[in-house]
Amino acid sequence: MSLRSRLGRARDAFAGHLGGVRSGAVVDAAAWDALEDALILADVGVATTADLLRRVRERADSLAVDRPEVVLDLLKEELVTRLGAADRGLASGGAPSVWLFVGVNGAGKTTTIGKLGRRQVEAGKKVVFAAGDTFRAAAVHQLELWGERAGASVVRGAEGADPGSVVFDAVEHAAASGADLVLADTAGRVHTSGNLMDELSKVRRVAEKGAGTVTETLLVLDATTGQNGLVQARRFTEAAGVTGVVLTKLDGSSRGGIVVAVQEALGIPVKLVGVGEGPGDLVDFDPAEFVDALFDLDDDDRSGACSTA
Amino acid sequence: MFDGLTVRFDRILRQIRGRGRLGPEEIDEILGEIRVALLEADVNLEVVRTFQRRIRERALGAELGGVLNPGQQVVRIVLDEMTAVLGGETVRLAYASRPPTVVLLAGLQGSGKTTAAAKLARWFKAQGRNPLLIGADLQRPAAVEQLRTLGDRIGVPVFSEATDPTAVAREGRAEAVRLGRDIVICDTAGRLAIDDDLMDEVGEISAVLRPDHTLLVVDAMTGQDAANVALAFHARLDIDAVVLTKLDGDARGGAALSIREVVGRPIAFASTGEGLDDLEVFHPDRMASRILGMGDLETLIEKVETTFEKQQAEEAAARMLDGRFTLDDFLDQIRHLRKMGPLSSTMGMVPGMAQQMRGVDAEIDERRVDRLEGIINSMTVAERVDAGLIDGSRRARIAVGSGVQPSEVAQLVRQFREMRRLMKQIDGRGSRARGGRKGRGSKARGTKGRKGGRTTPSGPIPVGRSAKSGLSLPGLGGDREGSAPDLFGIRQPE
Incomplete structure (x- = not known):
């Protein structure tokens, strides 16, 4: 299933507001507001948003276009440009990569690790999960269940163990058993907590003390997140x-627009998108497809789309 | 909490304060700023519009021309409207006449239902009730195990079985009756999409459970979608709160405003930390003043009171605002404050602190308190009284004594000084506000003397008359009806 069809709900919610714009003869002030x-x-x-639209307006003016479909194309183009041609591959290069x-x-x-682990195992990689969330009750068990499903081994520590040491052990275990990849879970933390953020820095450092190399640090961001997402990313x-x-x-009615700001302000690209509850519902992010999916509203799509909440 | 909005309003209101008269254009400009502030706080777009419209109507309407100048009037209106949107009253969940009182929790995935269920159970337990938790989230791997672990921690039994959610709910309710538990709290699976099947499932659970209260769990970091989510759940479950x-993060929590306005249901509880006791009854009437940067002295005082003896409470508040600390006091305060919750959220309740604390927030981190304690304990009495004595060699000795790096000692001293400096600034504000009660008749006096800084001699705040009315820090909170909050610091002591 394509990202686009999976994004039906998000697209529909967004495109619903654009219906009025599309049906007009020209993009007038009301349409810009819409x-x-x-x-x-x-x-x-x-x-x-203000910055995006200012830029699109300038381009529309300089090109002397005001037909809705053209202006919308300009807006799409602008969004795709801003999301950029960043490298969205997941880097490896350690023995093991972390x-x-x-x-x-x-x-x-935890769920993302489960899904991604499965993908990597299916791609022929030998994968180890590091149960670094030693805070949340039963998080380790949750990861173990995912490990069984995905075919990855799970390294865990004692209850309340130091997350850095768990990750270190997992890397050692992976190196000794010839695994390619360690997916390291960490406890969820509110980014305003200085000591917990310090702890995270430490986990990152300790993960490289042994044979492993941290080749990706992935921020997992809920698509319903509002403007606070940018602060989190920072x-x-x-x-x-x-x-x-x-x-x-x-796959909710959430739209994930904050990623535009995250990419722009911090240059951090979206690499993966979780679009469903099933183990296979983690797909690569493609900006053109993402933006298209937000804007395209042809009749076929519309008939299949649910109404917005 | 709500820091961002507080800071923005602080800035906007300061601009307004400087102006003598406001025309429609100026009002629109202010409304524009308010719009941006609210949108950045993730308040729903439609709610922002409604809010703007109401303020505009009232600001341009006949109310202008009273004793307050127009700038003051706009502030007043903004405050009123925010209070109106947030709702006036603290929600109290009524207990069922025939126990058990049944509470159903629903919400999106990852909103924090399981943790909220445990915190709520702990809260009820603290009220002298006997809760039972039902784990009806059979979807997320290990969700029930998580709930059982949390239940163990707080000493509350957990019912669940590997059947189906509806059966678990039914059996759980029966179990509560059998065990004579008077509160039932049911955790459910997170809904991801506004998915009909999943909504049907929670609908069935609700039908079986016949909850007295259906609570929607919402992440304060939620964006524009919060209102839609709440509407969708409300349509199916008729949520109560x-x-x-x-x-506890720095999300501005616009969702609170949005949901109140769109669904008409109040926020009953707010979760403010990772600890299982970090659940507070939500005080909507206090939020508006907090958002407006006026602080939330009522909450602060209440927390102080529940933690300290009354006498200590009075001293503590006076000292905090007084800013005359020694390192001993500093340690003392930190130990006490620690009992009240996260330091940053406590500090945010002091008027003006929300903004002041932004820079130092990260450095006052609870789990470092142990180290701070060690460092201060390694100082001599003289050093604790006068931190200025601490030179290089003393620093080295203290570092050795407390097993830290000398740089950490230096950092502590620096942080302590910074805090003391901030406290003094706050005290300046407190002093101005202090005249508020007596000066009520002089509202129209204008802005004379506003720039003058401290207007009363420094010294401990003469704190309140009775414990019941809190510490009665004048002009801020307390009897909102009687005394308008002193937003401008214009009411001088007679």
Whole structure:
């Protein structure tokens, strides 16, 4: 299933606001306002929205175009440009490579590891899960269940163990058993907690003390997150050097517009998107497809789409 | 909490304060700023519009021309409207006449339902009730195990079985009756999409459970979608109130405003930390003043009171605002404050602190308190009284004594000084506000003397008359009806 069809709900919610724009003869002041509303409702943010539309307006003026479909194309183009041609591959290169997962509570880190682990095992990699969330009750058990499903071995520590040591042990275990990849879970933490962010920095450092190399630090971001997502991305980047975003739960009515600001302000690309509850519902992020999916509203799509909440 | 909005309003209101008269254009400009502030706080776009419209109507309407100048009037209106949106009353969940009182929790995935269930159980237990938790989230791997672990920690039994959610709910309720538990709290699986099947499932659970209260758990970091989510759940479950989670972060929590306005249901509880006792009854009437940067002295005082003896409470508040600390006091305060909850959220309740604390927030981190304690304990009495004595060699000795690096000692001293400096600034504000009660008749006096800084001699705040009325820090909170909050510091002591 394509990202686009999976994003039916998100697209529909967004495109619904654009119906009026499309049906008009020209893009007038009211239509510009509607575009602004649509972007704000998608959590793109006031500043980013204003900036986006200013740029699109300039281009529309300089090209002397005011037909809705052309202006919308310009807007799409602008969004795709801003999302950029970043490298969205997941880097490996250690023996083993370590991918560290960070984020606030409830973002979906453990689930993402489960899904991604399965993908990597299916791709022929030997994968170890590091149960570094030693805080949340039963998080380790949750990861173990995912490990069984995915065919990955799980390294865990004692209850309340130091997360750094768990990750270190997992890396050692992976190196000794010839595994390619360690997916390291961490406890969810609110990014305003200085000591917990320090702890994360330490986990990141300790993960490289042995044979392993941290080649990805992935920020798991809930697609319903509003403007606070940008602050989160900034703080987690300061603490652990985030290399990419995993946008989860995008199959709700959530739109994930904050990733535009995250990419722009911090240059951190979205690498993966969680679009469903099934183990296979973690897909690569493709900006063109993402933006298209937000804007395209042909009749076929519309008939299959649910109404917005 | 709500820091961002507080800071923004602080700035906007300072601009307004400087102006003598406001025309429609100026009002629109202010409204524009308010719009941006609210949108950045993730308040729903439609709610922002409604809010703007109401303020505009009232600001341009006949109310202008009273004793307050127009700038003051706008502030007043903004405050009123925010209070109106947030709702006036603290929600109290009524207990069922025939126990058990049944509470159903629903919400999106990752909103924090399981943790909220345990915190709520602990809260009820602290009220002298006997809760039972039902784990009806059979979907997320290990969710029931998580609930059982949390239940063990707080000493509350957990019922679940590997059947289906509806059966678990039914059996759980029966179990509560059998065991004579008077509160039932049911955790359910997180819904991801607004998915009909999943909504049907929670609908069936609700039908079986016949809850007295259905609470929607909402992440404070939620963006524009919060209102839609709440509407969708409300349509199916007829929710009674909301539990707002993760308010310990710096999310501005616009969801609180949005949901109140769109669904008409109040926020009953707010979760403000990772500890199982970090759940507070949500005080909507206090939020508006907090958002407006006026602080939330009522909450602060209440927390102080429940933690300290009354006498200590009075001293503590006076000292905090007084800013005359020694390192001993500093340690003392930190130990006490620690009992009240996260330091940053406690500090945010002091007027003006929300903004002041932004810079130092990260450095006052609870789990470092142990180290701070060690460092201060390694100082001599003289050093604790006068931190200025601490030179290089003393620093080295203290570092050795407490097993830290000398740089950490230096950092502590620096942090302590910074805090003391901030406290003094706050005290300046407190002093101005102090005249508020007596000066009520002089509202129209204008802005004379506003720039003058401290207007009363420094010294401990003469704290309140009775414990019941809190510490009666004048002009801020307390009897809102009687005394308008002194937003401008214009009411001087007679």
